[in-house]
Amino acid sequence: MNAVFKRELKSCFNSMTGYIFIAFIIFIVSMFFSLYNLYAGSSLIRNSLNGVSFALFIIIPILTMRVMAEERKQKTDQLLYTSPVKITDIVLGKYLALEVTFLIPVILFCFYPFIMKIYGKTEESMAMDFVALFGFFLLGSLYLAIGLFLSSITESQVIAAVLTFGILMITYFIGGLLSLVPGSAIASLIGFVIVVIVVAFILYAMTKHIVVSVSVGAVGEIALLIAFFANKTMFEGLFAKVFSVLDCSAKLDNFFYGIFDFTNVAYYVSGCVLFIFLTVQAVQKRRYS
Amino acid sequence: MIEVNNLTKKYGDHTAVDHISFHVKKGKIYGFLGPNGAGKTTTMNMITGYIGATEGDVKVNGHDIFEEPELAKKSIGYLPELPPLYMEMTPEEYLKFAAELKGVEKQKIKSMVEDVMQMTGVSDMRRRLIKNLSKGYRQRVGLAQALLGYPEILILDEPTVGLDPKQIIEMRQLIKNLKENHTIILSSHILTEISEVCDEVIIITDGKLVASDSLANLSRLSELKNNQINLTVRGNEKVILECVRRVNGVKSVKASVSRNDSGAVDIIVERKADMDIRESLFYALANAKCPILSMRADKKSLEDIFLDMTKMPDTSNGEAVLENPKDKLQVKEG
Known part of the structure; x- marks a missing residue:
C-alpha cells in the first residue's frame, strides 16, 4: 500500500495534474475569500466555501480520471496485480494519494480563519469555520472516491472524466430537481415503478440473464404495489425522501452552520467506503470476466 | 514448482485456453510455443495471477494462485509482453517502487536494485526517463523488474520481441545466465530462440496443449519420421x-x-x-x-515440428505430416 501510495502521489506532481488541481481550488476559494470575507466583511468562511463546492465537481474528475484508467490502458496494472499485494491495498494506496493531494489546499484554507482573526473574529466563529472546512474536506473525499470508482470501470480517461463530472453534477443538482417532484403518494409510486424498471434493465445489460432480470423487476413491482395499497400515506413524499440520499452537497449545510453532526460524518465516510469497495470489486470483476 | 491443472479461460463463447495441464520442474528453461492467438499470453497471465481462470487451478510451490495469491506471487517474477513501465519515472525510481511493491525489505532495496540493474545492463540509463529509453532498454528494465526479490520462477512473455539482433543475442545470453538460479518459462514464436535457449518445450495451439516434452525428444521423434x-x-x-x-x-x-x-x-x-x-x-x-x-538428409528443425504440431487437422492440405502426434508423444492432456 505504501509503495502504491508514494508512487501515485509522485506521479500526481510529476505531471501538471496535481499542480493544476491545487492551484485551481486555491484560486477559487481565495477569490471568494477575498470577495466575501475580506472586502464584504463576512466573518464566516462558509460563505466562501459555499460558492466553491461547485468548483469541486469540475476539478475532481481531472484529478481522478487517470488513477485507475491509465494503469489499465498502459498495462502497468500487470505489475500491480501480479505483485504479492492485495487489490484492496492497491486501491487504498491510490485513494490515500488522492486524499493527500486534496488535503494540501484544505490545510492551506485552515489558515484563512486566522487571517480573519486579525480583523477581530470571535473564538466561536473560528470553531464554526473549522467545522465547515472539515465538512468541505469530507465532501471532497466522497467525490474523490466516486471518481476513483468511475476511473476503474473504463480504460479511457476521457470517459472516466465525463462520467465523473456527470454523476457529481447530478448529485449537486439533485436537491433542486427533487423539490420539483410532486409529493403525492401516487407520484412517488410511479417514480419507484420507473426506477425498478430501470434497475431491471441495467441488471439485464450487465448479466445478460433475462430470467433473473425479469423476475427481479416483477418482484420489485409487486412488492411496491402491495406496500402502496397497504399503506398509502407512507408513500407521500417518499420518492424525494429516498433519493435525497444522493444529494451529497446538502449534507454540507449542517457543517456550514457549525453543527458537527455525526450522522453526516457517517454518511460521507460510509459513502467513501462504499465506493472504494466498489472499485475493488470492479477490478476483481474485470480479472474474472 | 508449478503445477497447472485443467486450466481453462473462456471469454463468452470463445475458449481462449482449453483444459491445459503441465508441470514445471526446478532449474529448467521451458519454451512456450504456439502460433499467434494460441493462448500463450492468456495462460501466462493466469499463472501469474493477473487474470482469473474459468476453470482449473495453478499451484506455485504448493500455493494456489487463486486461493493464496500473495504467497504464490512471491515466488514469481513476470515480464509481460509489454513491459509494465511508468513512462514518467526513471529506471532507478521504477525499480525501487517495484521492489517495495514486492515486499523487499527496506534496507535491501538499494543493493538489490543496484544488482539487477547491473545484471540487465541498465545502470547507465538509471537517471533517464523511461519514456526516453529505446525499446531494448525498456525491455531490460522490465526484466530487471521481474528479477527483483530474486523469485525462483521467472515468466517471460516474448522477451526478445522488438529488439535488434545484437540485443536479442544479449538477451538470450542473459536468460541463459539466469538459468542457474531460476526456473524460467519463456514464450516466443521465434523458434531458433526456443531451440537455442530452452530445455523443454510446451506447444499449444488453439488453446489446447499439443506437446510437452524435452526438445531432444521432440526432435528425435520427428527425425525418425523424416x-x-x-x-x-x-x-x-x-x-x-x-x-x-x-x-x-x-x-x-x-x-x-x-x-x-x-x-x-x-x-x-x-x-x-x-x-x-x-x-x-x-x-x-x-x-x-x-x-x-x-x-x-534434412533433419527436421523445430520449425517443422512446430508446423506439424500446430497444423489444424481440418486444413485443406489433408493429412497432417505427423499422423497423430498424440500417439507418439507423451502428451499430457486434460
Missing part, C-alpha cells in the same frame, strides 16, 4: 530415376519440380524406415556414371 533425401545429380533424368529405384531400401523416387540448368537433376528419394541408404545411393549412381553433386 525419410527424405534430397539429391542433385548430373545426368539423364530417366537413367538416374531408374538407377535409384533399383537401390535396396528406396521406397519411392521423384524428380523435383524445379530443374537445374546445368544438366543436373534434383530428385527426392524416400527411404524405407530405419535404413541408411546414402552409401548405396552413392555407389549405384557412381556406377551409372551419374555424379552426385549434393546430397542432403
